[in-house]
Amino acid sequence: MSARDNILNKIRKAQTPNSNAAEVIAQHLAQHPRGPRPNIPDDLVAHFKARALKLSSDVLETDDSKNVPQLLADYLREKSLPMSGVCWPELADLPWLAAGLEIHSHPPLPHLNPDGTTSHSTKPASGQVAGYLPKGEEANISLREFNDTDAVGVTSAFCAIAETGTLMMLGGADTPATTSLLPETHVAIVDPKRIVATMEDAWELMRKEFSQPPRAVNFISGPSRTADIEQTVTLGAHGPYRVLLILAPL
Amino acid sequence: MMQNNALQFKRQVTIKLADVKLQGALSRLQSRFVEGRSAVISEIADLPQTRDAAAGIRNRVLNDLEHWLLHFEREATARGTVVHWAETGEDVNRIVTEIAAQHGVKTAAKSKSMVSEECGLNDALERAGVTVMETDLGEYILQLAKEAPSHIVAPVVHKNKEEVADLFAEKHGLPRKTGIAELCREAREILRPAFLNADMGISGANFLIAETGSALIVTNEGNGRLVTTLPRVHVAITGIEKVVPTLEDVSTLLRLLPRSATGQSITNYVSMLTGKKSVTDPDGPEHFHIILLDNGRSSLLGGEMQDMLRCIRCGACMNHCPVYQNIGGHAYGWVYPGPMGSILTPLLSGLENSPDLPNASTLCGACAVVCPVKIPLPDLLRKLREKQMERGMKSRQETLLLKTWAWFALHPKLYAFATKVGVKFMAILGGKEKLLHNLPGASGWTNGRDFPAPTGKTFRELYRKEHNK
Numbered sequence: 043m044s045a046r047d048n049i050l051n052k053i054r055k056a057q058t059p060n061s062n063a064a065e066v067i068a069q070h071l072a073q074h075p076r077g078p079r080p081n082i083p084d085d086l087v088a089h090f091k092a093r094a095l096k097l098s099s100d101v102l103e104t105d106d107s108k109n110v111p112q113l114l115a116d117y118l119r120e121k122s123l124p125m126s127g128v129c130w131p132e133l134a135d136l137p138w139l140a141a142g143l144e145i146h147s148h149p150p151l152p153h154l155n156p157d158g159t160t161s162h163s164t165k166p167a168s169g170q171v172a173g174y175l176p177k178g179e180e181a182n183i184s185l186r187e188f189n190d191t192d193a194v195g196v197t198s199a200f201c202a203i204a205e206t207g208t209l210m211m212l213g214g215a216d217t218p219a220t221t222s223l224l225p226e227t228h229v230a231i232v233d234p235k236r237i238v239a240t241m242e243d244a245w246e247l248m249r250k251e252f253s254q255p256p257r258a259v260n261f262i263s264g265p266s267r268t269a270d271i272e273q274t275v276t277l278g279a280h281g282p283y284r285v286l287l288i289l290a291p292l
Numbered sequence: 293m294m295q296n297n298a299l300q301f302k303r304q305v306t307i308k309l310a311d312v313k314l315q316g317a318l319s320r321l322q323s324r325f326v327e328g329r330s331a332v333i334s335e336i337a338d339l340p341q342t343r344d345a346a347a348g349i350r351n352r353v354l355n356d357l358e359h360w361l362l363h364f365e366r367e368a369t370a371r372g373t374v375v376h377w378a379e380t381g382e383d384v385n386r387i388v389t390e391i392a393a394q395h396g397v398k399t400a401a402k403s404k405s406m407v408s409e410e411c412g413l414n415d416a417l418e419r420a421g422v423t424v425m426e427t428d429l430g431e432y433i434l435q436l437a438k439e440a441p442s443h444i445v446a447p448v449v450h451k452n453k454e455e456v457a458d459l460f461a462e463k464h465g466l467p468r469k470t471g472i473a474e475l476c477r478e479a480r481e482i483l484r485p486a487f488l489n490a491d492m493g494i495s496g497a498n499f500l501i502a503e504t505g506s507a508l509i510v511t512n513e514g515n516g517r518l519v520t521t522l523p524r525v526h527v528a529i530t531g532i533e534k535v536v537p538t539l540e541d542v543s544t545l546l547r548l549l550p551r552s553a554t555g556q557s558i559t560n561y562v563s564m565l566t567g568k569k570s571v572t573d574p575d576g577p578e579h580f581h582i583i584l585l586d587n588g589r590s591s592l593l594g595g596e597m598q599d600m601l602r603c604i605r606c607g608a609c610m611n612h613c614p615v616y617q618n619i620g621g622h623a624y625g626w627v628y629p630g631p632m633g634s635i636l637t638p639l640l641s642g643l644e645n646s647p648d649l650p651n652a653s654t655l656c657g658a659c660a661v662v663c664p665v666k667i668p669l670p671d672l673l674r675k676l677r678e679k680q681m682e683r684g685m686k687s688r689q690e691t692l693l694l695k696t697w698a699w700f701a702l703h704p705k706l707y708a709f710a711t712k713v714g715v716k717f718m719a720i721l722g723g724k725e726k727l728l729h730n731l732p733g734a735s736g737w738t739n740g741r742d743f744p745a746p747t748g749k750t751f752r753e754l755y756r757k758e759h760n761k
């Protein structure tokens with residue numbers, strides 16, 4: 043008898059088996075009912091901003107994403123932070139250089155085609171892919187080594203949650219999780235149209251746009267922190283020391 | 293399996309009460325976590341309804357654990373996760389050691405997992421030649437100091453920053469830092485290469501989601517994300533009771549867990565991990581293993597102790613427990629301290645090994661009031677005490693005392709007479725101060741504080757007087 047059989051047998055013995063369990067479970071999964079939720083004010087953007095600030099995120103706003111590099115440059119300069127870093131491929135075309143920033147795009151990764159082959163669906167960022175990518179190794183490249191030295195990581199977000207001031211990130215070919223994790227400063231461009239009220243709404247959006255969850259879903263709520271020493275909150279544990287949210291239409 | 297030292301409970305209590313440094317640390321915990329919780333729990337508009345929902349979600353799974361586990365296993369396997377079942381802590385150690393050998397693992401980076409503490413996993417891996425690095429700051433400090441955690445959420449609550457500074461200076465061989473922020477940065481810089489070079493990441497899982505076959509991890513430091521993203525192998529270890537049906541259900545629980553634990557409306561990171569890295573994923577482990585540990589949990593099912601399996605390990609019951617607040621976590625002798633530990637330790641590692649724990653409570657009820665999943669902790673403690681009585685596990689002195697009391701209680705006239713004499717006698721002993729410094733048979737009380745002497749009248753006498761007015 044395997045450990046699995048033994049454990050399941052013990053459970054079976056302790057509980058009267060439910061004759062229509064499979065049905066009840068299938069029904070609950072199909073309906074996935076929502077529990078009680080707090081009332082979130084109608085102005086989701088304002089609520090999101092207020093909550094994000096409470097979590098020690100910094101928040102800036104612009105109505106044109108073209109202004110994002112300049113806002114970021116000013117922010118970094120004011121804090122005397124390094125003016126270079128890395129971004130997700132979809133953001134590679136923003137005018138980083140013009141704002142005095144040296145932002146490299148992650149090398150776009152291959153996508154899986156229905157016939158099993160792989161191809162690049164995102165065009166390589168023009169002139170901005172630095173000498174990161176060892177030639178011929180793009181298919182299985184690991185981003186980890188060179189990522190560790192990046193001071194700034196720029197991402198967008200799948201959506202954002204007003205209730206808690208949280209970003210929802212879905213890992214994928216062009217959205218590596220490491221960009222929001224390894225650098226000391228994480229910058230996320232949040233499209234105000236993608237701010238939802240609650241975590242339940244965020245899951246619903248994911249169900250609508252994807253047939254199954256990606257390998258990694260990460261909810262990020264402010265800079266990493268620890269209170270392990272004397273229960274004193276200290277920002278910047280193993281992840282970013284600061285999170286800058288720039289609200290801009292994407 | 294980690295050794296249970298709960299037999300030493302009474303001796304430990306005396307030591308801990310006299311430990312001035314520990315008392316300072318515990319009062320800090322109380323102010324930060326207790327006040328922190330009360331500040332954010334009110335953000336939940338309908339707290340009673342939300343707690344009901346949370347308890348209901350946990351009950352739904354526990355009442356039909358077999359089917360939910362099987363559903364979880366099916367979904368997880370479909371995404372390329374290998375699901376293992378472990379009956380004991382030793383089984384977990386064996387499975388992780390085998391996975392390590394199979395993938396040629398030399399180093400492992402670990403984020404906090406209380407279940408792995410149950411197993412004593414680190415020692416087992418070290419014996420098998422795998423270097424394990426704890427990466428949660430608190431757990432890292434404990435690993436350097438070779439100590440056990442004293443709280444399930446804040447493992448190093450018993451140490452102050454001076455001790456951490458001394459420890460880092462000694463172990464890191466760097467100039468001694470004094471500020472907490474500097475200490476944190478030093479640990480970050482020492483640990484970063486460990487993350488980048490680790491072959492295997494080891495974590496717990498706060499919840500397993502049946503709908504998607506995922507493991508969900510809440511952390512603040514980001515180490516949970518690092519150990520599940522960078523190494524080529526990831527092993528998540530958790531109890532069989534941790535299954536939650538849907539993403540909506542986990543959202544309800546996530547409203548309560550961080551608020552109850554650390555007074556945060558949400559933890560910095562909530563990571564949901566589903567399956568192994570696919571061809572198109574730029575990061576993530578090539579191999580993802582989830583180990584489901586029983587270790588006595590299944591024996592709680594279907595009985596009067598099943599409610600305990602709802603526990604989501606928030607730690608609120610210990611933060612609010614007057615006994616924990618005074619003695620800290622180490623005195624409880626095993627992995628889980630406070631009220632939840634006083635129930636889980638005897639149930640998972642033997643009532644005979646932890647005879648004092650069910651009694652390590654004043655039954656004040658604070659724990660049941662704050663428990664987010666409405667576990668009736670005082671009732672469960674009382675039931676354990678009953679079990680001890682039934683099995684004749686109480687000391688002879690205590691049994692005799694209770695029997696004597698029971699006899700008097702059945703003879704009201706004699707009861708009234710005996711209490712009248714006793715109370716008068718104690719009032720005389722108490723003298724002008726009205727305090728007893730020493731009470732035969734109750735030195736446990738009077739060694740640490742005085743016992744207020746009765747005024748000389750019994751409750752019955754006072755009651756009669758009031759009534760006849």
Ligand code: SF4
Pocket residue numbers: 552602603604605606607608609610632659662663664665666667
């Ligand atoms: S028993 Fe309740 S309060 Fe205590 S740790 Fe578990 S869930 Fe939290």
